Amino acid sequence: MIDDSDIAALLGRLCPMFVLLDNTGHIKNVGPTLQKLRPDQDMPGQRFLDLFELLRPRTVTTMPALLASAGAKLHLRFRDQPQTALKGLIVPLPGRQGAAVNLSFGISILDAVRDYALTSADFSGTDLAIELLYLVEAKSAAMEASRTLNLRLQGAMIAAEEQAFTDTLTGLKNRRAMDHILERLLKAGTPFALMHLDLDFFKSVNDTLGHAAGDHVLQQVARIMVEETRGDDTVARIGGDEFVLIFKLLQDRERLDSIARRLITRLEEPMPFSGDLCRISASIGTVLSSQVTWPDPGTFLQSADLALYAAKRAGRACHCFYSQDLDQNADQNRVPSRANAEPEA
Amino acid sequence: MHGLINRAIQSFVCNTYGQSRWIRVTEAAHLGFVEFEAMLVYDDETSQRVLHELCAELGRPRGEILEDLGTYLVSNPNTEALRRLLRFGGVSYVEFLHSLDDLADRALLAVSDLHLPELELHEHKPAEFTLTCHPGLPGYANVMIGVLRAMADDYGALVMLHHNGSQEQTETISIKLIETAFAEGRRFELGARAV
Numbered sequence: 001m002i003d004d005s006d007i008a009a010l011l012g013r014l015c016p017m018f019v020l021l022d023n024t025g026h027i028k029n030v031g032p033t034l035q036k037l038r039p040d041q042d043m044p045g046q047r048f049l050d051l052f053e054l055l056r057p058r059t060v061t062t063m064p065a066l067l068a069s070a071g072a073k074l075h076l077r078f079r080d081q082p083q084t085a086l087k088g089l090i091v092p093l094p095g096r097q098g099a100a101v102n103l104s105f106g107i108s109i110l111d112a113v114r115d116y117a118l119t120s121a122d123f124s125g126t127d128l129a130i131e132l133l134y135l136v137e138a139k140s141a142a143m144e145a146s147r148t149l150n151l152r153l154q155g156a157m158i159a160a161e162e163q164a165f166t167d168t169l170t171g172l173k174n175r176r177a178m179d180h181i182l183e184r185l186l187k188a189g190t191p192f193a194l195m196h197l198d199l200d201f202f203k204s205v206n207d208t209l210g211h212a213a214g215d216h217v218l219q220q221v222a223r224i225m226v227e228e229t230r231g232d233d234t235v236a237r238i239g240g241d242e243f244v245l246i247f248k249l250l251q252d253r254e255r256l257d258s259i260a261r262r263l264i265t266r267l268e269e270p271m272p273f274s275g276d277l278c279r280i281s282a283s284i285g286t287v288l289s290s291q292v293t294w295p296d297p298g299t300f301l302q303s304a305d306l307a308l309y310a311a312k313r314a315g316r317a318c319h320c321f322y323s324q325d326l327d328q329n330a331d332q333n334r335v336p337s338r339a340n341a342e343p344e345a
Numbered sequence: 346m347h348g349l350i351n352r353a354i355q356s357f358v359c360n361t362y363g364q365s366r367w368i369r370v371t372e373a374a375h376l377g378f379v380e381f382e383a384m385l386v387y388d389d390e391t392s393q394r395v396l397h398e399l400c401a402e403l404g405r406p407r408g409e410i411l412e413d414l415g416t417y418l419v420s421n422p423n424t425e426a427l428r429r430l431l432r433f434g435g436v437s438y439v440e441f442l443h444s445l446d447d448l449a450d451r452a453l454l455a456v457s458d459l460h461l462p463e464l465e466l467h468e469h470k471p472a473e474f475t476l477t478c479h480p481g482l483p484g485y486a487n488v489m490i491g492v493l494r495a496m497a498d499d500y501g502a503l504v505m506l507h508h509n510g511s512q513e514q515t516e517t518i519s520i521k522l523i524e525t526a527f528a529e530g531r532r533f534e535l536g537a538r539a540v
Contacts, residue, residue, distance in 0.1 A: 114536030
């Protein structure tokens with residue numbers, strides 16, 4: 001006949017976190033590793049449920065109830081600090097002699113080895129704890145190396161995007177590309193016309209229907225502008241809802257005006273987006289290369305800007321050509337008292 | 346060759362001989378870059394070129410440099426993570442030696458495209474072993490001698506190591522364990538984290 005101390009010695013080697021309970025639920029023996037977690041208090045003699053709080057099944061508060069949960073996975077933790085979480089399994093001993101419980105750390109192993117300075121000698125040879133710890137460390141190290149690489153790649157991607165000439169949302173040229181083209185045309189003295197187009201009511205689409213709707217509208221706007229222009233014209237998105245169209249070798253005001261009106265008309269057609277209709281419009285200012293005597297890109301774009309704001313002031317959905325009068329108005333508007341100035345659109 | 350291995354060489358050279366010498370090596374080897382990425386894979390030929398230029402730069406034989414690399418990997422605080430992973434192999438130096446049989450598999454478990462050559466430990470008498478390094482990574486045995494020596498220090502064991510040469514690219518190292526508890530050794534806590 002094997003006695004209690006033999007069983008305890010056997011269990012201690014096989015599962016160093018075992019607990020032997022008597023039939024009143026008091027601890028008779030514990031494994032060396034479990035005792036190591038509370039070096040200052042002798043576990044034998046204490047009531048199991050006073051030492052541990054049962055988290056699942058929660059209703060268990062008595063020894064018979066504990067025994068009834070044999071076979072089920074127990075989730076428990078120490079009642080005092082540190083409240084290390086444990087998993088357990090209880091098996092009743094034959095002849096109403098109490099029960100054996102085997103405990104393990106589960107996922108709390110990472111904190112436990114640190115909190116209690118455990119070593120591999122504290123785990124049984126078949127326990128996968130050491131392998132788990134190895135894996136966590138190995139994977140963390142590998143993940144750290146990957147993260148460093150990702151950060152570097154992300155930096156490279158941002159740098160590449162900054163050097164790119166395409167607006168990723170619409171596929172149109174971006175501001176940088178437009179600057180290059182404008183500078184080249186001005187340097188070569190090629191005649192051209194430049195339209196500055198600003199969407200009206202775009203902000204309200206964004207605000208009421210969301211950014212996905214806004215993005216969809218910008219893509220439709222881009223498509224329409226590409227359709228309404230020739231292959232060697234330039235269409236660029238230079239800001240949130242601001243676009244520039246450059247027409248090479250075109251100076252004909254009538255043609256330009258009809259292109260601008262057609263653009264506005266088509267942009268005003270409601271655009272369906274997931275069950276809603278997005279309604280926008282556009283204002284356009286146009287400047288001809290022959291109108292500007294001092295051909296640098298900055299003043300050129302400023303002239304287009306003035307024409308655009310003249311269009312906005314004329315009410316939305318308008319097209320305005322640049323004229324020298326606008327420069328004078330602009331100068332007047334810079335005077336501190338703006339009594340005669342109309343409110344900005 | 347895996348970026349981790351190239352990166353190990355880079356780290357060793359920079360920390361032992363200084364960054365300027367490493368940059369000279371990368372230029373002589375026509376790398377076109379200075380930093381290896383740990384998580385990318387490079388041509389074997391690239392790594393061989395770097396090693397070749399490194400020998401020229403340092404004026405030392407390849408075997409010696411690789412041995413120092415192995416020692417560096419275990420003993421330098423920069424590569425503490427690696428030392429810790431090796432210490433998971435066992436609580437004693439002998440256990441550690443036996444765990445080398447699983448080293449290639451353990452490496453794969455951590456980084457799925459890191460293929461290290463298989464290692465095989467034979468115990469002839471108590472305290473006398475040979476370690477067979479299978480082909481795949483020329484010079485691996487030299488690195489392993491450095492690793493084994495530094496790990497002996499780590500465990501506080503006293504060993505004699507000898508490179509027995511190679512046969513058909515399979516290299517063997519003989520290991521004689523003089524004393525298992527020669528010195529105190531370094532502490533190893535499961536719960537500590539390498540930084």
